[in-house]
Amino acid sequence: MNLKIRLALMNFLEFAVWGAYLTSMGTYLVNIGMAQSIGWFYAIQGVVSIFMPALIGIIADRWISAQRLLGFCHLIAGALMLSVATTQNHVFLLYSLSVAFYMPTLALSNSVAYSALTQANMDTVKAFPPIRIFGTIGFICTMWLVDLMGFQSNQYQFVTSGVFSLILFLYTFSLPACPVSKGDDKKSLVDAFGLRAFTLFKQRKMAIFFIFSMLLGVSLQITNGFANPFIHSFKPMDLYADTFGVSHANMLISLSQISETCCILLIPFFMKKYGIKNVMLIAMFAWVLRFGLFAYGNPGNGVWMFVLSMIVYGVAFDFFNISGSLFVDKSTDPALRSSAQGLFMLMTNGIGATIGTLSAQAVVDHFTHELKKFDEVFVVGDWQSCWLIFAGYALLVGVCFALIFKPQPKEVHE
DSSP states (O other): OOHHHHHHHHHHHHHHHHHTTTTTHHHHHHHTTOGGGHHHHHHHHHHHHHHHHHHHHHHHHHTSOHHHHHHHHHHHHHHHHHHHHHOSSSHHHHHHHHHHHHHHHHHHHHHHHHHHHHHTTOOHHHHHHHHHHHHHHHHHHHHHHHHHTTOTTSTHHHHHHHHHHHHHHHHGGGSOOOOOOOSSOOOOHHHHTTGGGGGGGGSHHHHHHHHHHHHHHTTTTHHHHHHHHHHHTTTTSTTTTTSHHHHTHHHHHHHHHHHHHHHGGGHHHHHHHHHHHHHHHHHHHHHHHHHHHHHHOOSSTTHHHHHHHHHHHHHHHHHHHHHHHHHHHHHSOGGGHHHHHHHHHIIIIIIIHHHHHHHHHHHHHHHEEEEEETTEEEEEEOHHHHHHHHHHHHHHHHHHHHHHOOOOGGGTTO
């Protein structure tokens, strides 16, 4: 099979595992009486991302080839995810252990692809993006599968995730072998954990950038955790009970991922024309729109606001994550490049997202309550205030960033 097709299938399976539950898990947790734990279930992804990818990366560098380790991690993660589906006892513990082995595979799958493409003498910069797109397609496909099979509010979403993990475990035996470093160039623990990159905080510009990256990272997982329960909260209302949005919330939310794939293509143009500060500001104010449209939309005659919110998500997510990563790459010494990227991920998807989901949980708990109807449990109440608080926070971060962050003139359009 063509190498690019093989790697595209690997990416498809890699993100299909995640898409099966990431946007619908909140609704399941509400249904089993764990609505107040949604924040922790999403926060644990950030917590384990602080240390597990680095630990697994050390093993892949020194002892076990990346493609083999990718398979073993998915075997363990998949088995644990299937266990989550079989019991309502120790759900959080089993889920946390599964996620602890899944999150490192996001980096491992990239390593496998880069290694295979390099060995085939292909340009990774040109060859990898079209391959990576299939990861988002896989994510969308399992979102739709879970939606159409009626798994959004039950444990079978975890079964779906676990099965795809086990399929990928078997598939890794067909992937090209990745070399294990045997020389003296093995990374130290300081390098592996990206600790050397913390010296960048000595530069005022970079310190401000990383702090604001963390502050905006607070917004990253909020809609993943709470959008589905929010849309389902309309079901007890006769006016909205049979609307498409309520019946197929995951399919509606999947427009966000579709938008994400399209917005990636806009980044080079916007970065060149408007520069890092303006692109980041566009992302920040896109988050304001993302949350604000949720506040005033509904699955009936206001569904267009939900759809627009999903479209805006592509700008909010990509313009922040990818543009921020490019800025870090251009602003750091090549010797610190990998560590700096690790620090950017730590500040955004680690610390920022963890704080964000736990804070969002507190806000939602304050303004909403549980309601049982149709043999289901719904989180109902003043959702509008929740979304407006999130929008207000993103607006405040954007305004402060505009006033405080001042890149050098030569960096404005890089």
